[in-house]
Amino acid sequence: MELQFKITGILLLALALVHLRFPKRFNWSTELKSLSLINRQMMTIHTFFIALALFLMGLLCLTSAGELIHTNLGKRISLGLGIFWVTRLLIQFFGYSSELWKGKRFETIVHIFFSILWLYLSILFFTAYLFF
Numbered sequence: 001m002e003l004q005f006k007i008t009g010i011l012l013l014a015l016a017l018v019h020l021r022f023p024k025r026f027n028w029s030t031e032l033k034s035l036s037l038i039n040r041q042m043m044t045i046h047t048f049f050i051a052l053a054l055f056l057m058g059l060l061c062l063t064s065a066g067e068l069i070h071t072n073l074g075k076r077i078s079l080g081l082g083i084f085w086v087t088r089l090l091i092q093f094f095g096y097s098s099e100l101w102k103g104k105r106f107e108t109i110v111h112i113f114f115s116i117l118w119l120y121l122s123i124l125f126f127t128a129y130l131f132f
Contacts, residue, residue, distance in 0.1 A: 001132060004124055005065035011117070012058030019051035057081065069132045082125035089118035 023029070023044065032040045060077075061068065068074040092115050101107035 001069055001128065002065040005061045005068060005128075008121065008124060009058045009060070009062030009065070012054050012061060014058075016051045016055035016058060019047055019054070022047055069128045075129050075132075078125045078128040082122055082129055085118055085121040085125060089115065089122055092118055 028043065032043060035043070064074070066074075068078050092111070101111040
């Protein structure tokens, strides 16, 4: 189980780093021009804090896997992370329109990949909370 947490730590660190490419990948310099200053800045600042949260979760999983699994505080943190990721999984299906990915090969692959990743993270953290 600790190995799973360490692998998860690496995945979360990589996901945090991917967020650095969002502005260029999604052409924010052009796409966000029509937004008000507050909305433009909220997009960039919230993306930064999502990346920071993912980075910190990744570090926690890499450096404290045993504690997350075997201590009372760690189990509570794992429960919170499980709730976070199951909520993210639900948002994948009910927050984003299927028009964004249906009928588009690359987008469908990305949708399926991240759905599986969010499910894996949900199961991992709930398992640590419930069974260890």
